[in-house]
Amino acid sequence: MHTIVVDLGYGDAGKGTVVDRLCVPSPGAAPVAAVVRFNGGAQAAHNVVTTDGRHHTFAQFGSGTFSGVPTHLSRLMLVDPLALAAEARHLASLGSANPLALLTVDRRARLTTPYHAAANRAREQARGTARHGSCGMGIGETAAYALAHPADAPTAGDCTSRTTLRRKLALLRDRLTEELGPLDAPPVEACLDAFAAFAAHVRLVDGDHLARLLRTGPVVFEGAQGVLLDEWHGFHPYTTWSTTTFAGAEELLAEAGQPRAARRLGVVRTYTTRHGPGPLVTEDPALPDALPEAHNGNGRWQGAFRAGHFDAVAHTYAVEVCGGVDALAVTHLDAPARTGGALRMAHAYRTPTGLLDRIPTAPPGDLARQQRLTERLSAARPTRWRSPGADPHAWCDALAHTLDAPVVMESYGPTAADKITARESRNRCRERSPA
Missing domain, CATH: 3.40.440.10 (Adenylosuccinate Synthetase, subunit A, domain 1)
Known part of the structure; x- marks a missing residue:
């Protein structure tokens, strides 16, 4: 069992x-x-x-x-x-x-990125003494973005395509920046390199x-x-x-x-x-x-x-x-x-x-x-x-x-x-x- x-x-x-x-x-x-x-x-x-x-x-x-x-x-x-x-x-x-x-790793799993983490910390800092006690790692931002933009939320499977992932990461960065201001996060190209390495070293599987x-x-x-x-x-x-x-x-x-x-x-x-x-x-x-x-x-x-x-x-x-x-x-x-x-x-x-x-x-x-x-x-x-x-x-x-x-x-x-x-x-x- x-x-x-x-x-x-x-x-x-x-x-x-x-x-x-x-x-x-x-x-x-x-x-x-x-x-x-x-x-x-x-x-x-x-x-x-x-x-x-x-x-x-x-x-x-x-x-x-x-x-x-x-x-x-x-x-x-x-x-x-x-x-x-x-x-x-x-x-x-x-x-x-x-x-x-x-x-x-299931290909459908959502990705948490540096943009999610930076947005999470920016929101928590803005709450001041009314903080929620977040871990500051972008989990809530990942879930919220996937609910709001399900077709654009990056997944583990996207890490095998630089073209797809570049588009999704740029959209994510731009949307969060428009809402919260400049984010303390690396450029999209740096993220692409890191996520491509992830895809090369783990086994991505289907459902x-x-x-x-x-x-x-x-x-x-x-x-x-x-x-x-x-x-x-x-x-x-x-x-x-x-x-x-x-x-x-x-x-x-x-x-x-x-x-x-x-x-x-x-x-x-x-x-x-x-x-x-x-x-x-x-x-x-x-x-x-x-x-x-x-x-x-x-x-x-x-x-x-x-x-x-x-x-x-x-x-x-x-x-x-x-x-x-x-x-x-x-x-x-x-x-x-x-x-x-x-x-x-x-x-x-x-x-x-x-x-x-x-x-x-x-x-x-x-x-x-x-x-x-x-x-x-x-x-x-x-x-x-x-x-x-x-x-x-x-x-x-x-x-x-x-x-x-x-x-x-x-x-x-x-x-x-x-x-x-x-x-x-x-x-x-x-x-x-x-x-």
């Missing part, structure tokens, strides 16, 4: 390390055939640490690369060739031999490639960001221009003739975090110092890395807008003990209009409704606290009950060796049982 990995929070829950563990060969299990990226783009930051101490922040490559698992960038990905080349160089420096040889790939063995679909940042279900305007639920992966599976063929694996921490502005009802300013992060910090464009106690109301909402999950991977299970059992779970909010113990869901499309919800959550304060204490097993039980799904992976640290799967847990129990 295939697996879809989705973050049930605001991102940074540990999707990369979970995918890394899923891709490690296991006795008696079929090897993972590929990691498929199905949303977002180069703004992803999935940290993986190997058992020998190597660290890489995966953005476009799948987080199974250290295990030699190929990556497929689907038609739903926003592909940044310049960032991809830099990522490939870093992977090579860490011992991954020719990482671009592990990569396939039927994924269907063939799915028949070769189990595939892991690696999501980006988190459900609480979803373009339609997140708390507008502090969201991403991307569908961050399971929907994109399931759409790809259906197109490939394998609908409902994947386990829906939701990832959560034992505490709730987010980057930049927007609601974080359970925020505790003391937690970032109590639980320092090696690979998460304040960003120039995103803003501060913030932390709070486990927000059961928000994470339950994430599960509901996804239509449920089949299983959970729980990360940072060492954190309750590191805080002396001080971490808690909030199961309701006090708001100016009364107690709120469930965020109501609604069909996608009404951003005005989501903004009103944001305003309500921004004034909310957590209540109805519960504490599982310092015992990680008590946390797993509490999270499974709260989110209505079994915990199938427990993570106590950054490497694959720090993970325990449900199968391994059952085997340990059998080994301990008397004969």
